[in-house]
Amino acid sequence: MNGLATEKVANGSRAHIVGWGMAVPERVLDNHGLSALVDTSDEWIRQRTGIVERHIAGDGETTLSLSLRAAQSALEVANLDPAQLDLVVVATVTPDYAFPATACLLQDALGAEHAAAFDLSAGCSGFVYGLSVAADLIAAGNYRHCLVVGAETLSRITDWSDRNTCVLFGDGAGAVILEANGASGGILSSVLGADGSGKDLLILPAGGSAQPASAETVQARQHTVQMDGRQVFRFATRIMPDASRQVLSQAGLAVEDVSLIIPHQANDRILQSAARSLGIEETRIYSNLSRYGNTSSASIPMALCEAIEQDLVKRDDILLLTGFGAGLTWAAMVLRWSLPLPVPVPPRRMTFWRNLRYRWVQLRSRWRRFWRRVDAHLFQILYDAEGRRKRGKGD
Numbered sequence: 001m002n003g004l005a006t007e008k009v010a011n012g013s014r015a016h017i018v019g020w021g022m023a024v025p026e027r028v029l030d031n032h033g034l035s036a037l038v039d040t041s042d043e044w045i046r047q048r049t050g051i052v053e054r055h056i057a058g059d060g061e062t063t064l065s066l067s068l069r070a071a072q073s074a075l076e077v078a079n080l081d082p083a084q085l086d087l088v089v090v091a092t093v094t095p096d097y098a099f100p101a102t103a104c105l106l107q108d109a110l111g112a113e114h115a116a117a118f119d120l121s122a123g124c125s126g127f128v129y130g131l132s133v134a135a136d137l138i139a140a141g142n143y144r145h146c147l148v149v150g151a152e153t154l155s156r157i158t159d160w161s162d163r164n165t166c167v168l169f170g171d172g173a174g175a176v177i178l179e180a181n182g183a184s185g186g187i188l189s190s191v192l193g194a195d196g197s198g199k200d201l202l203i204l205p206a207g208g209s210a211q212p213a214s215a216e217t218v219q220a221r222q223h224t225v226q227m228d229g230r231q232v233f234r235f236a237t238r239i240m241p242d243a244s245r246q247v248l249s250q251a252g253l254a255v256e257d258v259s260l261i262i263p264h265q266a267n268d269r270i271l272q273s274a275a276r277s278l279g280i281e282e283t284r285i286y287s288n289l290s291r292y293g294n295t296s297s298a299s300i301p302m303a304l305c306e307a308i309e310q311d312l313v314k315r316d317d318i319l320l321l322t323g324f325g326a327g328l329t330w331a332a333m334v335l336r337w338s339l340p341l342p343v344p345v346p347p348r349r350m351t352f353w354r355n356l357r358y359r360w361v362q363l364r365s366r367w368r369r370f371w372r373r374v375d376a377h378l379f380q381i382l383y384d385a386e387g388r389r390k391r392g393k394g395d
């Protein structure tokens, strides 16, 4: 199936990344475009954040559609059929709906008929949280193949008149496939943390049970991101190095062992500060912030995909993933890259059949929805007839 020798799924199996993919909307909004919307400038945004442009979802593009593209690419790299997936996790703060979970929509769109599915909300730490949960389920012997996606359409909850926040965010999705395997390496250790006392620092105040949607909440822009940037900045510069050191010590490793750090992409100054605090060169911290902005839970898997594509990852490299975000939450993970790179490109006929299968899965889903309606209608007719029969008999 891929470069790892597969073994029977067993208790204590390690989780290895065997597939990866990313997707961003076509539409790009650069800093000059933003300065036409709010009182800001290209110079201010570059200097204070490192961001130059971001991708913004177009009409009809959603967290699901971006997740689907990223997941299909990841499955392609893993040379895996969606029916082989046991679990689909989507980390997001911008699901298509409050419910059902975007993960369920993705499970249906992929035709992952044997997979359980759930969304995970842990702000920008969500992807690493998701990886950690999936890796533990694999280690417990429950699952062989897990799809973990980080995906966001933050542009839909951005206040485009607030220069403090609208310059920061972008849309995108990244996905990985985890495989249970007895081979050494893979995910070695993770640290997850939360401090809900910081809930007000980064929040979407309305639309939940605390403040249901109303004309007033809409008027007060309570359905858009509210952030105390300075406090989040201070928190991030402290927690990223702390969590990184903790996860490395848990894995019995030192900062010098790390080949590449793939951090949450929020602000280049936060990344520089983390590099100083950890005492490593900035070149060992991957950054693509300039092209995508902060894509929340999508930022780490997107950065990982790009690092792999740019040949920055080699077999046996130690990678450190680290993030922080709304909650407040933080997460760090260490893994030893176990797959030989580059992976062989699947033959074109395989891609053709897979695409055909996705079309068929789409039609099947429509048919199921249609049949559910017919079934409900037939049930109602029979139920009414039975009621009439009983009334006629005087029961």
Ligand code: ACO
Pocket (backbone or CB within 6 Å): 039, 040, 041, 044, 045, 048, 049, 123, 124, 125, 163, 164, 165, 167, 202, 227, 229, 230, 232, 233, 236, 266, 267, 294, 296, 324, 325, 326
């Ligand atoms: N253009 C021009 N001026 C601006 C802009 C802008 N876009 N935004 C703010 N300013 C002004 C402010 O009004 C302020 O003016 P004042 O001094 O007259 O009051 C001045 O610039 C400085 O503002 P600060 O907030 O101190 O700017 P700072 O250097 O802290 O940068 C920033 C702000 C970029 C938001 C920074 O604090 C940051 O990156 N914080 C972390 C944010 C973050 O990571 N959030 C995501 C978390 S992850 C998640 O879960 C989504």
